Amino acid sequence: MNQLLEAFAWISEPSNWTGPSGILARSGEHLGYTLLTLLIAAAIAVPIGWWVGHTGRGRGLTVALSGAARALPTLGLVTLMGLLLGIGLIAPLTAFVVLAIPSVLAGAYAGFEAIDRGVVNAARAQGFTESQILWRIEAPLGLPLLIGGLRSAALQVVATATLAAYVGAGGLGRYLFLGLKTQDYAMMLGSSLIVVALAILLELAFSAAAWLSVPTGVKVARRGAAA
Amino acid sequence: MSTTPRTVISRPLFAGVGLAALLALSACGSSDPLGGGSSSPAGDTGTASGPAEGQTLVIGSQQYYSNEIIAELYAQALEDEGYTVDRQYQIGQREVYLPEVESGAIDVFPEYSGNLLQYYDKDTEAASAEEVNTALTEALPEGLSALEPAEATDQDSYNVTQEFADEHGLSSLADLSTVGSALKVAANSEFEARPYGPQGLSETYGVDVTVVPVEDSGGPLTVKALTDGDVQLADIYSADPSIETNGFVTLEDPENLILPQNITPIVSDKVDPGAAAAIEEVNALLTTEELISLNRTSVEDQAASKDVARTWLEEQGLLEG
Numbered sequence: 074m075n076q077l078l079e080a081f082a083w084i085s086e087p088s089n090w091t092g093p094s095g096i097l098a099r100s101g102e103h104l105g106y107t108l109l110t111l112l113i114a115a116a117i118a119v120p121i122g123w124w125v126g127h128t129g130r131g132r133g134l135t136v137a138l139s140g141a142a143r144a145l146p147t148l149g150l151v152t153l154m155g156l157l158l159g160i161g162l163i164a165p166l167t168a169f170v171v172l173a174i175p176s177v178l179a180g181a182y183a184g185f186e187a188i189d190r191g192v193v194n195a196a197r198a199q200g201f202t203e204s205q206i207l208w209r210i211e212a213p214l215g216l217p218l219l220i221g222g223l224r225s226a227a228l229q230v231v232a233t234a235t236l237a238a239y240v241g242a243g244g245l246g247r248y249l250f251l252g253l254k255t256q257d258y259a260m261m262l263g264s265s266l267i268v269v270a271l272a273i274l275l276e277l278a279f280s281a282a283a284w285l286s287v288p289t290g291v292k293v294a295r296r297g298a299a300a
Numbered sequence: 301m302s303t304t305p306r307t308v309i310s311r312p313l314f315a316g317v318g319l320a321a322l323l324a325l326s327a328c329g330s331s332d333p334l335g336g337g338s339s340s341p342a343g344d345t346g347t348a349s350g351p352a353e354g355q356t357l358v359i360g361s362q363q364y365y366s367n368e369i370i371a372e373l374y375a376q377a378l379e380d381e382g383y384t385v386d387r388q389y390q391i392g393q394r395e396v397y398l399p400e401v402e403s404g405a406i407d408v409f410p411e412y413s414g415n416l417l418q419y420y421d422k423d424t425e426a427a428s429a430e431e432v433n434t435a436l437t438e439a440l441p442e443g444l445s446a447l448e449p450a451e452a453t454d455q456d457s458y459n460v461t462q463e464f465a466d467e468h469g470l471s472s473l474a475d476l477s478t479v480g481s482a483l484k485v486a487a488n489s490e491f492e493a494r495p496y497g498p499q500g501l502s503e504t505y506g507v508d509v510t511v512v513p514v515e516d517s518g519g520p521l522t523v524k525a526l527t528d529g530d531v532q533l534a535d536i537y538s539a540d541p542s543i544e545t546n547g548f549v550t551l552e553d554p555e556n557l558i559l560p561q562n563i564t565p566i567v568s569d570k571v572d573p574g575a576a577a578a579i580e581e582v583n584a585l586l587t588t589e590e591l592i593s594l595n596r597t598s599v600e601d602q603a604a605s606k607d608v609a610r611t612w613l614e615e616q617g618l619l620e621g
Contacts, residue, residue, distance in 0.1 A: 152516070156520055156521065159528045159530055160486070160514055238489070238513060240515075241486070241513050247513065250489045250513065250515050251489040251490060251492070251493070254488055254489060
């Protein structure tokens with residue numbers, strides 16, 4: 074318990090919060106890396122996932138590849154990328170994107186697959202073009218599951234973004250490494266708690282987004298079914 | 301130390317060392333490396349009863365390949381004298397293994413004098429190798445003693461590229477004050493808090509640097525940061541062969557800013573005079589040049605510590621059997 078108290082003391086020390094290597098700045102970096110990773114991962118994985126979900130093609134390959142990517146140890150990847158690209162943000166960011174893609178990809182195509190085929194076929198029968206089906210039927214109906222994928226990716230990345238500090242890129246990992254090497258366990262535990270707080274924050278934001286993303290019609294239908 | 305540039309050989313990735321260290325450290329606090337059945341990886345079945353009447357000497361090493369080689373040197377020298385040895389290598393860092401050494405679970409551990417002294421006495425004022433050794437003898441807890449240190453050191457050192465040294469005429473840390481531009485040093489993050497870090501450099505030599513934290517302890521990422529020009533200085537252990545491989549210039553430290561880290565065996569009471577003599581015999585021949593060449597064999601040939609140690613001991617004529 075003593076360790077925990079010291080960790081809280083570290084967090085509540087105002088002088089630890091300010092300055093270029095203060096908690097605020099580091100948390101900003103950390104959150105920034107996480108969001109940037111999600112943005113890049115989404116830009117890559119959402120089109121692929123939607124294509125797989127829409128056409129039903131390449132599913133086996135995508136599942137196998139993204140499953141394999143999940144097994145990659147991120148620290149190893151950070152080191153490897155660092156050796157190829159040098160120190161800085163690009164190397165860890167690449168590794169985080171690789172970490173985030175499988176969840177986002179799974180969310181994107183699972184969202185499409187979960188849609189009642191009857192709905193899609195009805196739209197097609199009414200003369201919807203393929204692109205209209207994609208944007209007006211599949212994308213909105215698949216959105217909650219896509220957000221679920223982003224949510225689980227965000228959780229993984231926010232925890233793993235501590236590794237950015239391994240190659241000089243900052244973030245809350247700075248405190249973890251510094252605390253570890255200087256036997257300042259209050260700093261280690263304190264910064265871990267802040268990572269946890271960021272993770273909870275992201276969870277809340279994503280669960281709100283997931284709730285908002287359910288189309289009104291679906292909500293009404295669900296309520297009707299429940300009644 | 302010699303810093304003659306030689307043929308550039310691409311270095312294998314032993315960043316795995318750092319990786320493994322991280323994994324092990326994540327388990328520290330609760331893990332007892334010696335607990336749970338103590339399945340000894342030792343191949344030491346030949347000599348059942350040594351001079352210490354069958355007593356087994358446990359030899360530990362840090363999670364650092366070079367430290368394991370030194371431990372293996374001691375282990376084979378002891379076996380050659382008829383002692384039975386139990387090898388317990390790759391045990392995390394000081395916070396993890398020193399309690400085991402203090403409790404008597406480990407009998408022999410190759411240590412680095414300056415850092416060990418600072419572990420026991422954070423505010424030590426010792427600076428030279430002799431002062432460190434004297435202070436260490438006093439600082440060690442009951443039941444532990446330090447044997448005669450080797451000439452070999454393996455310590456933090458400030459390195460620059462040959463081009464940068466030529467451009468600014470650098471040979472010592474004091475020369476850095478003439479460079480004029482902002483200086484960045486790649487090092488582990490704890491470097492910032494160390495007495496020989498930025499603050500010490502500023503106080504002793506009047507040179508201001510900022511730390512770019514790269515957490516692989518002077519490994520390939522740190523080397524790359526220096527060769528890429530992302531930083532002007534890099535903290536690399538002085539016995540690391542990459543300094544020579546890349547033709548880096550190690551800046552001299554005339555004011556003893558960096559504590560000397562002579563290889564010093566820490567032993568328990570179970571180590572009798574005969575065993576101590578066997579270890580000290582190895583230590584007497586261990587110079588920094590020899591240590592670098594041992595490390596080079598390990599890194600570049602990917603040779604196991606056992607083979608690296610055996611070859612060296614045979615070359616030095618330390619093995620009888």
